[in-house]
Amino acid sequence: MAPSFTNGGSSVDTVVPPSVTGRFASVYSEVQNSRIFHTLPLPSVLKTHFKIIDGPLSSAAGNPDEIAKLFPNLFGQPSAVLVPSGSDTVQPNQKLKIGVVLSGGQAPGGHNVISGIFDYLQDRAKGSTLYGFRGGPAGIMKCKYVELTSEYIYPYRNQGGFDMIRSGRDKIETPEQFKQAEETVLKLDLDGLVVIGGDDSNTNACLLAEYFRSKNIKTCVVGCPKTIDGDLKCKEVPTSFGFDTACKIYAEMIGNVMIDARSTGKYYHFVRLMGRAASHITLECALQTHPNITIIGEEVATKKLTLKNVTDYIVDIISKRAEANYNYGVILIPEGLIDFIPEVQHLISELNEILADDTVDEGGLWKKKLTDQSLKLFEFLPRPIQEQLMLERDPHGNVQVAKIETEKMFIQMVETELEKRKQEGTYKGGFKGQSHFFGYEGRCGLPTNFDSTYCYALGYGAGALLQSGKTGLISSVANLCNPVEEWTVGGTALTSLMDVERRHGKFKPVIKKAMVELEGAPFKKFASLRDEWALKNCYTSPGPIQFTGPGSDAISHTLLLELGAQA
């Protein structure tokens, strides 16, 4: 039958039931509405009676002796796996009080982690209470919370954003702050706390777990792996949530821009992609869309490339494409690129020193204070970037690297270099750059089916860990390439992910960011194809995320390749 076209605005009348949340004035779109009612599958083990089996004792990612000293109560504890059991190993009538907090930047799926915890308590510990701490870790310290009820959670099911209880970037660091956290968990009589966050937040979760254990406080702490950047992962935690959705949103836009580039035939689109340190997002988007040029920060760092090297690499490909009469293309650049280039780091620290004195003369004599290498680099930079480096400083007087629009910088540098080659007669094409930055659009999209299901299982599993009295673990759902029924559920000792860093003369525990491995399967796949992508136009347009039908259950290439390589 022919579709009858309806108005998206029919949903204008479908108001979400009034609730106490910030969303009460919102009107849901048809798609938002349909997602609320989307039922989520659970791994089989979470659908039956289960028990928790402990694995072998764990160590640390590095410097186990130091980690052992920092976590005397938790170090070495085994990871836990849920397995089916004849009967429940926990008391069905046990009522729990659990708190949950969102920490750091948004990632699609956070609301589903909370729904998962809530539903676990409803299903397995009737009469339990779930508190949501408002505005991130500050909510714990200030004891700002809301009781999460079925009605409260309902409009957020499978929705993007962190606005159910909001997030924040505060950290619980000082002894006073630990004390505040202690007061809160005692006041609320919490049996458990779930910290949904990235590497730093999970480190913090483990410190809290250690602190509570050391004080004989009953509150157990479990973490959940969140970050669109995809840099919190290990064998037991194959991916952080939000990465899947964010990459697909960016890839949709990149695919559209590619078709535009090919249709118009006259623009090079320079696309900067969010993802502060690691280049996972850029790599995944490249695998999904096949751009002509992709810069991976980790490769630039490993090969110790200069800005000139990277520019030349881009210019060489553009020149070759011009010979084939392709004066268009798409280039992906990771947000963190500039941090990977040592010479840029040197220049910036020199500038920070010089600019601190405020003795920048119009005539440019101040430049003599730069080292030769830095001066050369500075002169190589386009003027607007020079000005940005000079003018835009944070309250501490430091140059704001994150504010540098790398994509525009490269357009200008490439333009200059191509002009030079044109004069020399080695380039005959035409070049017009268009810049894009895809960032905020990806952090709060409606979670994909994968992220929705994955997050729900992470939350549900976290509930199980807490009910079993586990602490200092990160919720771990694995076997993700298989059907959801076969996903494994458990918890990994956070201390086992840690190493130490020396800061201010002290050892600080850190979960190392998982960077793009040049020997890893995703990079190797990319590296084996990029030359072909460079000169031919192998563009793939992933299209908008679908929630039903073809493509709706796809998982990321990164995950598939990494898990495939492990298998």
Add this chain to the structure above:
Amino acid sequence: MAPSFTNGGSSVDTVVPPSVTGRFASVYSEVQNSRIFHTLPLPSVLKTHFKIIDGPLSSAAGNPDEIAKLFPNLFGQPSAVLVPSGSDTVQPNQKLKIGVVLSGGQAPGGHNVISGIFDYLQDRAKGSTLYGFRGGPAGIMKCKYVELTSEYIYPYRNQGGFDMIRSGRDKIETPEQFKQAEETVLKLDLDGLVVIGGDDSNTNACLLAEYFRSKNIKTCVVGCPKTIDGDLKCKEVPTSFGFDTACKIYAEMIGNVMIDARSTGKYYHFVRLMGRAASHITLECALQTHPNITIIGEEVATKKLTLKNVTDYIVDIISKRAEANYNYGVILIPEGLIDFIPEVQHLISELNEILADDTVDEGGLWKKKLTDQSLKLFEFLPRPIQEQLMLERDPHGNVQVAKIETEKMFIQMVETELEKRKQEGTYKGGFKGQSHFFGYEGRCGLPTNFDSTYCYALGYGAGALLQSGKTGLISSVANLCNPVEEWTVGGTALTSLMDVERRHGKFKPVIKKAMVELEGAPFKKFASLRDEWALKNCYTSPGPIQFTGPGSDAISHTLLLELGAQA
């Protein structure tokens, strides 16, 4: 059943059959693949025998006497409507030779217009030939074409972009160019030509139709309404294609940014939206998403607002929101805004004059040449915008208005004004601006179900008009709020859409751009709600375009409101 997560990359192996097209190296995503096989419904009248009924004689949108002089052969001709008939009124064995050309900027659905023409010929005039002119109108003039076969068209069905035959911005204007077009259609023995384009291209189509008719050349010319800007429409042509898809892509991103704004609670997102002259896209996106502030260019022009007025409007709302503790929000700005502000136009033309002399002194004495009003405005502008106005000029030495990043300009002006109010004690909030430009991402997305079906009907209908020997019409598909079966199909006399403009002492025919009507239903709906949207947070997140399931058959608010108001 639980979904089994698969890899989007399974499609890596589903290569589109090699063809002679530029897409041959492409690998289709699962969604792209699924769209190829999406079957399109046709209006009932195109599924049976039909005949073409002429309506009453037509006139012109303005200055009918001048239009009559410019189009002596075509002026006054009736519009045509297809109605069901007992038998075909055209000879089933008649073989046609038809050419098609894409003109101007990309809009999602262009490929479907071509598929529609092709399928019409296959269904109703077997043995016909369809030529695609390459690279826009230049392809007609240079006789650069490709024969479009079933295999050639196949991978482009329901796909975004214009890359099947590419587009171009050349115009057929001079007597020599008309002569070239004549040579081409004679050489190819064309019975008909379909021009897919915006207002200018359809005017050009009509001039070609008149020229061929005047020379007794058999080639009939039919236009199709294309532009994401939505400014080519009238009673008989309710919308231009591509508007629906582009708005939904932008609205997806805006919706995501809104959720991000609410989750983070600390950013004002200034979103500039593509759409050169008219603000239809901005208005439609506002109706879909409910931003806090939306600037409509036509309103600014009608009310003769200054840049300061617009800034104050924004700042007032931000201040009020700060009182409610909302230090975040989303603001939509149409790309063409600056063209709507008379004082900016004055300043720019003065700058063009002054800068032409190249006597800009460092000391700023040149500013004395500005009128008082322009000087005041110039001083009001943030420095980077001042510099942009001074430095970035096109090859003719003119200031490049389109390059001005209005969203960044407003962030700076708002910041300055808020700082002032802070000093005065009338504003106590915190302000951080984030800028976005959504443009290229929307021009080449996979067409929505609506655009796919609409374009297919436009093309199929154009085939019917040409087979019936109609010329100088624009393909018209209407009744779009009803099920596809009930859509009406026909052609509207292009001369009836025209008025004249005086250029270089001569009358030039023009199809007037349809601007946002302040008395029209879409603007009135928006105006009735915007105060609520400003202070409450009524955000709606439309989510990604769906091709099946809820929301997949939605039509634009603009269309629904306009057609509803007509009914």
